[in-house]
Amino acid sequence: MPRIFAYVVHRGGIADDSAAELAAAARKIDPTAAPTAILTGWGPDLDAAGSSLASSFAEIWKVANEALGYPNSELVRQALVQVLPPGSIVLVPHDHFGIDLSPGLSLKLNSAFVSDVLAIDGLEGNSLKLVRQEFGGQVNTHVRCDISSGAVINVRPGAFKAQPNDAPSGVVIDKSSEAGTLVARRRYLETIVAEAGDIDITKQSVLVSIGRGIQEKDNVGLAEELAEVLGAAVSCSRPVVDAKWMEKSRQVGSSGKTVKPKVYLACGISGAFQHLAGIKGSPFLIAINKNPKAPIFQVADVGIVDDLLEFLPELTNKARELRGVAAK
Amino acid sequence: MEILVCARRVPDTSENEIEFNAAGNDIERDELVYSVNEADNYAVEEALQIRDRVGGSVTVVTVDGEEGEEILRRELAMGVNHAALVSDDAFNGSDGKGIATILKAFVEKGHYDLILTGVQADDGAAQVGGMVAAMLDYPFASLVNSIALEDGKLRVSREIEGGNREINEIDLPCVLSIQTGINEPRYVGMRGIRQVASVPIPTLAISDLAIDPDAVGEGAAKVKRVDYFVPASSKEAELLHGSRAENANRVLELLAAKGGLK
Numbered sequence: 001m002p003r004i005f006a007y008v009v010h011r012g013g014i015a016d017d018s019a020a021e022l023a024a025a026a027r028k029i030d031p032t033a034a035p036t037a038i039l040t041g042w043g044p045d046l047d048a049a050g051s052s053l054a055s056s057f058a059e060i061w062k063v064a065n066e067a068l069g070y071p072n073s074e075l076v077r078q079a080l081v082q083v084l085p086p087g088s089i090v091l092v093p094h095d096h097f098g099i100d101l102s103p104g105l106s107l108k109l110n111s112a113f114v115s116d117v118l119a120i121d122g123l124e125g126n127s128l129k130l131v132r133q134e135f136g137g138q139v140n141t142h143v144r145c146d147i148s149s150g151a152v153i154n155v156r157p158g159a160f161k162a163q164p165n166d167a168p169s170g171v172v173i174d175k176s177s178e179a180g181t182l183v184a185r186r187r188y189l190e191t192i193v194a195e196a197g198d199i200d201i202t203k204q205s206v207l208v209s210i211g212r213g214i215q216e217k218d219n220v221g222l223a224e225e226l227a228e229v230l231g232a233a234v235s236c237s238r239p240v241v242d243a244k245w246m247e248k249s250r251q252v253g254s255s256g257k258t259v260k261p262k263v264y265l266a267c268g269i270s271g272a273f274q275h276l277a278g279i280k281g282s283p284f285l286i287a288i289n290k291n292p293k294a295p296i297f298q299v300a301d302v303g304i305v306d307d308l309l310e311f312l313p314e315l316t317n318k319a320r321e322l323r324g325v326a327a328k
Numbered sequence: 329m330e331i332l333v334c335a336r337r338v339p340d341t342s343e344n345e346i347e348f349n350a351a352g353n354d355i356e357r358d359e360l361v362y363s364v365n366e367a368d369n370y371a372v373e374e375a376l377q378i379r380d381r382v383g384g385s386v387t388v389v390t391v392d393g394e395e396g397e398e399i400l401r402r403e404l405a406m407g408v409n410h411a412a413l414v415s416d417d418a419f420n421g422s423d424g425k426g427i428a429t430i431l432k433a434f435v436e437k438g439h440y441d442l443i444l445t446g447v448q449a450d451d452g453a454a455q456v457g458g459m460v461a462a463m464l465d466y467p468f469a470s471l472v473n474s475i476a477l478e479d480g481k482l483r484v485s486r487e488i489e490g491g492n493r494e495i496n497e498i499d500l501p502c503v504l505s506i507q508t509g510i511n512e513p514r515y516v517g518m519r520g521i522r523q524v525a526s527v528p529i530p531t532l533a534i535s536d537l538a539i540d541p542d543a544v545g546e547g548a549a550k551v552k553r554v555d556y557f558v559p560a561s562s563k564e565a566e567l568l569h570g571s572r573a574e575n576a577n578r579v580l581e582l583l584a585a586k587g588g589l590k
Contacts, residue, residue, distance in 0.1 A: 139557075284582065291345055
């Protein structure tokens with residue numbers, strides 16, 4: 001059985017929640033696995049993050065290097081290629097860092113790569129069976145991965161539930177001397193924090209959220225009218241921002257804002273996982289979509305299969321009537 | 329600047345409901361509307377804008393059957409200088425690494441300063457760009473949402489969590505995977521596509537690129553799709569089946585009940 005590593009993302013001395021999820025994923029590959037955490041970085045933050053993993057991992061491999069102070073995937077890859085034993089299975093969170101790191105890492109390790117894995121069905125010989133999604137989450141697919149020369153597996157954040165585990169003694173092993181010389185041809189300069197918008201969608205109790213189904217910029221007004229009557233705000237999914245129909249500050253999702261309203265009206269939103277990742281606090285979710293197979297209906301409380309451009313004005317009118325009656 | 333864009337033809341999910349075929353091993357492809365992968369379209373537009381600022385040329389390549397020509401015509405109509413179809417039965421069943429192997433061989437036939445891909449295609453794997461970069465030993469950045477040329481290097485921003493942007497300097501030649509929304513891709517009408525209908529598009533086979541047949545295709549694939557299935561959902565939405573007006577009233581009742589009406 002190859003050794004299983006979990007690449008631990010950490011910030012400010014604190015390991016990301018994904019660390020425990022990767023440990024859970026490792027046990028789906030091999031229930032008897034004692035996965036090893038591997039983390040890279042520099043200084044007290046790295047040491048603090050490493051120590052905090054003692055309760056989740058039996059062994060924690062630490063690679064300290066000043067050049068790894070910021071997680072530049074090019075340098076992290078170089079270090080990992082030196083440190084990881086041949087044939088390892090490496091689990092990495094499928095986030096902006098994992099997307100940056102893993103394809104090239106798998107290539108340099110001469111191992112297989114499976115991206116954005118939701119579930120692991122188990123290992124038969126050298127064949128690992130996993131679950132992925134295609135077409136924006138509309139269909140699931142089983143894939144088989146030949147792990148005979150190792151594998152890098154990107155794991156979808158939130159897909160595996162962290163499990164309490166008993167044994168680990170949590171030894172930190174310093175692998176820094178094995179990392180070799182790190183040479184950057186891509187240099188991190190700075191992080192530009194997203195601008196705050198006119199309305200803070202993270203503070204709203206009701207969101208009328210629009211997706212690609214709104215079809216064109218002129219239709220955004222349909223959602224704004226409804227939001228006005230309801231006393232709600234309009235948020236959106238990524239395609240609406242890509243098309244420049246709304247500001248980035250209105251975007252819900254992993255690359256946008258994380259919201260926690262009481263009620264979320266998903267209007268013409270397909271329900272890609274990157275979008276759902278931005279909805280927290282289990283709001284009452286009402287989905288309106290003309291495609292009955294849209295993944296949003298798998299997470300919504302109530303669904304309406306209808307044309308948004310017809311349904312929204314109807315809902316606005318009914319809400320106005322209700323308000324009118326209430327005002328008298 | 330000599331720029332190569334790797335593009336792919338995919339079913340347009342905004343136009344299609346994805347259905348399985350009878351055997352369950354593929355989706356039903358006969359009725360699907362295909363188009364260029366959305367992120368790839370942004371990559372082509374970005375390449376054109378860079379070329380128009382600093383000069384040079386843009387080439388678009390796709391690995392596909394002869395149908396791949398459709399999207400190449402479209403890119404020619406958008407204004408790219410060259411298009412090439414890489415096509416061979418030996419490529420069938422390639423996994424991400426196989427596709428990257430083919431593209432790497434194509435890159436080595438030319439001289440490119442900058443190679444762009446879309447961040448991901450219909451399989452959501454986001455893998456080929458990073459693999460091509462590693463094969464060529466070029467630096468790589470993913471999720472790129474702006475590019476500026478400065479002193480023979482690029483200043484690129486990457487989309488990271490929360491809408492924040494990570495700014496990096498990257499040496500040329502390099503490979504970048506382009507995130508949607510980086511620009512506003514120009515419109516291409518049927519008329520534009522008709523105007524390039526007679527532009528010859530070269531087709532390259534495995535022998536033209538000196539690719540080892542054992543490195544591509546199903547035989548080389550370490551990752552293989554077994555089947556498609558419907559996602560099992562933890563909960564299923566209660567679908568409203570009333571008239572439009574009834575459904576609207578029900579939504580308002582629910583809003584009131586859940587604290588959504590102020």
